[in-house]
Amino acid sequence: MRVALFITCFNDTLYPETGKAVVRLLERLGHTVEFPLDQTCCGQMHFNTGYRPEAVPLARRFADVFAGYDAVVSPSASCTGMVRDNHALLTGVQPPRVHELSEFLVDVLGVTDVGAYFPHRVTYHPTCHSLRMLRVGDKPLQLLRAVRGIDLVELPAADSCCGFGGTFAIKNADTSTAMLTDKMRCVLDTGAEVLSAGDNSCLMHIGGGLSRLRTGVRTVHLAEILASTEGDPR
Known part of the structure; x- marks a missing residue:
């Protein structure tokens, strides 16, 4: 399975350790994770504040950048929801399938025990x-x-x-x-x-x-x- 990480601009800017954690986790489960360097904002910020025309090129870019992957995984439910619910509305084209992390682990990989240890x-x-x-x-x-x-x-x-x-x-x-x-x-x-x-x-x-x-x-x-x-x- 060819897997890509969609980190989101919020995480990339402020919480890069979260993206690194996704990669460590998925690699521990036996998957190679690719990080397309051309990824940018999904356009949610623009879409939600009324700048929908400005969100269109971002939605199209997302489709181009993540085309060809079997799965796109994101540690953000809000950005995943933006892609799944609104990108097709903006562009008329169905975007690549994006999975929020817990969905990907449970529904796609079929695992709940990922071998984690967190004594807190x-x-x-x-x-x-x-x-x-x-x-x-x-x-x-x-x-x-x-x-x-x-x-x-x-x-x-x-x-x-x-x-x-x-x-x-x-x-x-x-x-x-x-x-x-x-x-x-x-x-x-x-x-x-x-x-x-x-x-x-x-x-x-x-x-x-x-x-x-x-x-x-x-x-x-x-x-x-x-x-x-x-x-x-x-």
């Missing part, structure tokens, strides 16, 4: 795009439950939005902050050391709030937990 108390926030656009269900939790050493605790009101929503957090700052406050309260109620999710954008938003409050709770992308092994300094 963890709670998981299912992001809006993963729940409502991609409908990944409990696939991330299936993967986390199989991690050795983990103490996985349920997050209260897990399906409530964290308040990020891209530019929503900027345009509607007061509402966003209120939603963030509710989400942080739920995270702290679990007593978790680590908050995980499948989108670093949400983790950045929640993690920023937790950091400002000096809670000591850190945020770790699902891919980085699944890529962790016993003896790994990370």
